[in-house]
Amino acid sequence: MEQVKVFLDESEIPRQWYNILADMPSPMSPPLHPGTGQPVGPDDLAPIFPMNLIEQEVSSERWLDIPEEVLEKYLLWRPTPLYRARNLEKLLDAPVQIYYKNEGVSPPGSHKPNTAVPQAYYNKAFGIERLSTETGAGQWGSALSMACQMFDLECRVFMVRVSYEQKPYRRMMMMTWGANCIPSPSDLTQAGKKILAEDPNSPGSLGIAISEAIEDAVADEKARYSLGSVLNHVLLHQTIVGLEAQKQLEKIGVYPDVVMGCCGGGSNFAGICLPYVRDKIHGKDISIVAAEPTSCPTMTRGPFAYDFGDTAMTTPFMAMHTLGHDFVPAPIHAGGLRYHGMAPIVSHLVKEEIIEARAFDQIETFSAGVQWARAEGFISAPETNHAIAAVVQEAQRAKEEGKEKVILFNWSGHGLVDLAAYDAFLSGKLTHYELPEEEIQRALRAIEKFPKP
Amino acid sequence: MEQVKVFLDESEIPRQWYNILADMPSPMSPPLHPGTGQPVGPDDLAPIFPMNLIEQEVSSERWLDIPEEVLEKYLLWRPTPLYRARNLEKLLDAPVQIYYKNEGVSPPGSHKPNTAVPQAYYNKAFGIERLSTETGAGQWGSALSMACQMFDLECRVFMVRVSYEQKPYRRMMMMTWGANCIPSPSDLTQAGKKILAEDPNSPGSLGIAISEAIEDAVADEKARYSLGSVLNHVLLHQTIVGLEAQKQLEKIGVYPDVVMGCCGGGSNFAGICLPYVRDKIHGKDISIVAAEPTSCPTMTRGPFAYDFGDTAMTTPFMAMHTLGHDFVPAPIHAGGLRYHGMAPIVSHLVKEEIIEARAFDQIETFSAGVQWARAEGFISAPETNHAIAAVVQEAQRAKEEGKEKVILFNWSGHGLVDLAAYDAFLSGKLTHYELPEEEIQRALRAIEKFPKP
Numbered sequence: 031m032e033q034v035k036v037f038l039d040e041s042e043i044p045r046q047w048y049n050i051l052a053d054m055p056s057p058m059s060p061p062l063h064p065g066t067g068q069p070v071g072p073d074d075l076a077p078i079f080p081m082n083l084i085e086q087e088v089s090s091e092r093w094l095d096i097p098e099e100v101l102e103k104y105l106l107w108r109p110t111p112l113y114r115a116r117n118l119e120k121l122l123d124a125p126v127q128i129y130y131k132n133e134g135v136s137p138p139g140s141h142k143p144n145t146a147v148p149q150a151y152y153n154k155a156f157g158i159e160r161l162s163t164e165t166g167a168g169q170w171g172s173a174l175s176m177a178c179q180m181f182d183l184e185c186r187v188f189m190v191r192v193s194y195e196q197k198p199y200r201r202m203m204m205m206t207w208g209a210n211c212i213p214s215p216s217d218l219t220q221a222g223k224k225i226l227a228e229d230p231n232s233p234g235s236l237g238i239a240i241s242e243a244i245e246d247a248v249a250d251e252k253a254r255y256s257l258g259s260v261l262n263h264v265l266l267h268q269t270i271v272g273l274e275a276q277k278q279l280e281k282i283g284v285y286p287d288v289v290m291g292c293c294g295g296g297s298n299f300a301g302i303c304l305p306y307v308r309d310k311i312h313g314k315d316i317s318i319v320a321a322e323p324t325s326c327p328t329m330t331r332g333p334f335a336y337d338f339g340d341t342a343m344t345t346p347f348m349a350m351h352t353l354g355h356d357f358v359p360a361p362i363h364a365g366g367l368r369y370h371g372m373a374p375i376v377s378h379l380v381k382e383e384i385i386e387a388r389a390f391d392q393i394e395t396f397s398a399g400v401q402w403a404r405a406e407g408f409i410s411a412p413e414t415n416h417a418i419a420a421v422v423q424e425a426q427r428a429k430e431e432g433k434e435k436v437i438l439f440n441w442s443g444h445g446l447v448d449l450a451a452y453d454a455f456l457s458g459k460l461t462h463y464e465l466p467e468e469e470i471q472r473a474l475r476a477i478e479k480f481p482k483p
Numbered sequence: 484m485e486q487v488k489v490f491l492d493e494s495e496i497p498r499q500w501y502n503i504l505a506d507m508p509s510p511m512s513p514p515l516h517p518g519t520g521q522p523v524g525p526d527d528l529a530p531i532f533p534m535n536l537i538e539q540e541v542s543s544e545r546w547l548d549i550p551e552e553v554l555e556k557y558l559l560w561r562p563t564p565l566y567r568a569r570n571l572e573k574l575l576d577a578p579v580q581i582y583y584k585n586e587g588v589s590p591p592g593s594h595k596p597n598t599a600v601p602q603a604y605y606n607k608a609f610g611i612e613r614l615s616t617e618t619g620a621g622q623w624g625s626a627l628s629m630a631c632q633m634f635d636l637e638c639r640v641f642m643v644r645v646s647y648e649q650k651p652y653r654r655m656m657m658m659t660w661g662a663n664c665i666p667s668p669s670d671l672t673q674a675g676k677k678i679l680a681e682d683p684n685s686p687g688s689l690g691i692a693i694s695e696a697i698e699d700a701v702a703d704e705k706a707r708y709s710l711g712s713v714l715n716h717v718l719l720h721q722t723i724v725g726l727e728a729q730k731q732l733e734k735i736g737v738y739p740d741v742v743m744g745c746c747g748g749g750s751n752f753a754g755i756c757l758p759y760v761r762d763k764i765h766g767k768d769i770s771i772v773a774a775e776p777t778s779c780p781t782m783t784r785g786p787f788a789y790d791f792g793d794t795a796m797t798t799p800f801m802a803m804h805t806l807g808h809d810f811v812p813a814p815i816h817a818g819g820l821r822y823h824g825m826a827p828i829v830s831h832l833v834k835e836e837i838i839e840a841r842a843f844d845q846i847e848t849f850s851a852g853v854q855w856a857r858a859e860g861f862i863s864a865p866e867t868n869h870a871i872a873a874v875v876q877e878a879q880r881a882k883e884e885g886k887e888k889v890i891l892f893n894w895s896g897h898g899l900v901d902l903a904a905y906d907a908f909l910s911g912k913l914t915h916y917e918l919p920e921e922e923i924q925r926a927l928r929a930i931e932k933f934p935k936p
Binding site for chain 1: 632660906
């Protein structure tokens with residue numbers, strides 16, 4: 031019987047997160063205050079995040095201890111198993127070994143609780159009583175709902191109204207975990223009221239929901255805002271994925287040639303790859319590949335520039351790969367990859383050519399995802415199918431080159447509540463999205479006059 | 484850090500299933516041919532099942548080897564973790580330890596693939612090319628679809644039309660795994676055509692779907708029928724759950740006082756408890772408790788009698804606890820527990836007072852399920868919530884009696900595609916079902932003249 035999974039005992043769970051800022055080969059451009067053009071300091075962020083998380087956001091310590099209370103909750107699903115995708119290997123008939131971390135075993139079914147749990151913990155420890163956030167399809171909102179329940183925090187999730195109505199399952203998850211899920215735009219905030227006054231039937235957008243969540247948090251001194259990707263501390267928390275993978279691969283004496291993940295805001299990708307980025311910075315020969323959608327090609331077609339993190343222009347300027355904050359991606363099913371920007375850490379590493387980005391068309395990703403489900407059993411989230419498409423492509427290249435390769439990727443979540451997307455694919459209803467260059471150029475004009483990193 | 488999970492290495496996976504027939508304290512009443520009144524023999528079943536599975540159905544060997552090919556597929560999600568529900572323990576504040584097997588980690592999210600995989604394997608090994616089955620909410624149909632894909636068998640699933648239309652997610656799973664899912668009644672069978680001629684808009688029923696699946700299988704010599712519960716060989720395959728649990732509890736030096744599971748047809752319950760039933764038969768002091776719904780109280784209010792396994796009266800007479808084959812349970816959300824009968828093995832053990840049955844109202848089960856989700860993170864299938872309600876009740880009893888107890892139960896599946904049921908519960912739309920005694924008596928009149936076991 032050939033081995034399929036590598037487990038870690040609970041006693042082997044990593045006790046620290048890894049902070050890539052300690053090993054960056056060149057300094058990152060700091061976030062800037064859009065009014066003054068000066069770097070933002072911790073105090074600027076204090077109304078939005080608790081100070082203990084702000085300290086993590088700006089920390090340059092290499093290793094940060096994971097609190098006992100967080101570890102205790104992590105143990106509900108961590109360490110996650112490392113799998114070898116032997117059935118896909120046989121199907122592809124290429125000289126590759128394919129390993130993946132199964133992050134779908136968490137209660138909401140994705141990697142998101144890896145940061146939701148510590149964020150809830152640190153807010154609670156700082157004396158915060160309520161968290162406010164936004165969510166699109168609901169992956170992040172559901173994870174934070176569960177985490178808030180675990181630490182006895184109130185949770186308010188502004189969910190894009192069209193998703194609230196059309197994708198009820200994750201809303202129901204949030205309710206089951208005791209959160210208050212509100213369709214956005216709502217009349218709870220000035221931002222929401224303003225939109226509703228103009229269009230009472232507004233379907234909402236992630237940009238509006240972010241504005242509502244931030245306004246809601248800032249207005250209540252016992253509340254703070256929480257974000258599920260992009261920021262340094264979010265990526266930090268996700269490194270537990272890659273740290274576990276390293277321990278698991280060491281157990282079987284394997285080191286990867288290629289590390290891959292899908293990449294929307296950057297958190298699951300950073301989670302698996304940052305510990306390997308460290309190795310690469312220290313001289314290791316390894317490819318690190320981010321898979322993004324052709325319909326939202328932030329890294330493959332967007333410049334590295336200062337831009338707002340949100341459509342509503344409420345965040346600081348962040349130095350990142352961006353398509354412009356008012357870029358509206360096509361409505362692909364991988365909602366988690368529809369973000370105009372990219373985590374500054376990931377963007378910086380792309381700029382430094384430590385990370386390579388590749389873009390995949392939606393149909394190609396579902397084709398890979400169905401192949402995967404039929405070989406490996408598990409049905410992947412539409413986002414995760416981008417990583418699988420990248421793996422399939424890499425295996426084909428290895429075959430063409432006649433070169434043996436060990437591939438590791440992050441299977442970031444299951445697709446059991448995204449099955450309508452598979453239905454659309456299998457019944458031939460998905461379309462290719464060709465993104466005209468003019469559309470990107472138009473969107474980029476919005477950021478032309480911003481400072482340059 | 485207190486331990487939460489006990490893993491088994493893949494090398495520790497049980498290599499044999501346990502057959503309770505070898506240890507039954509009294510002989511079971513055999514299935515009877517409804518025409519002749521004589522016990523059915525293997526040849527009677529040959530048009531329906533392959534002979535290798537029929538041999539398992541009637542075997543009295545204590546241990547049956549699990550084929551390598553089946554083990555290889557089991558490893559995609561097995562051994563499943565054994566959890567300790569520490570957060571629920573704290574919440575209940577009772578002198579109990581609560582352990583559970585997490586069967587939700589399988590690709591379709593339930594225990595069903597434990598038998599789907601070997602059934603597909605044995606059919607393939609026997610030269611069968613296609614399996615036909617029925618499904619209600621879709622748990623079984625989705626598991627068999629995946630298993631058939633793994634062994635390159637065609638799979639045809641007759642899905643009750645109202646579920647096909649109202650619960651599209653598991654239908655989409657089946658399609659993703661390459662199965663042909665057909666709303667029943669269909670015009671593919673005489674049974675279906677007859678119903679459609681009477682009522683072209685028939686919503687279908689499990690009874691009709693079974694008739695269609697059997698007719699479809701019997702009409703094609705390269706096809707066979709497959710059933711997801713009730714039969715001896717199905718329960719046999721599920722014993723891997725209890726055998727793993729025994730190994731895992733041994734590792735931490737624990738032996739349970741109470742073993743629990745929800746019970747519809749009997750397969751997940753038998754899976755966890757039969758290895759412990761063996762211990763009990765050999766003198767061990769242990770309680771074994773089956774949790775069923777008050778709306779379908781087969782074991783707590785139905786007699787032990789000969790009855791048909793299906794509404795359409797196509798099966799042999801089986802000696803079992805039954806409410807009568809034309810009993811129609813209320814439309815509770817735990818679709819998998821809406822079965823008029825009970826596995827003959829489980830029924831026999833209830834009759835022998837080795838197993839105890841308790842009934843729980845739907846609202847009580849969802850209340851326990853929400854408590855569970857908020858404490859332990861995972862959202863349970865509505866069926867599984869019956870087991871959780873039993874655990875909560877047992878803990879309360881232990882507290883009242885001031886008696887320490889170790890409880891083990893089977894967390895048979897997650898509820899991520901059953902969230903509409905939680906929504907109904909949380910918004911106060913669920914109702915109690917009081918089942919009048921007259922209704923049971925009326926249903927039982929249909930079996931009055933059948934032979935007695």
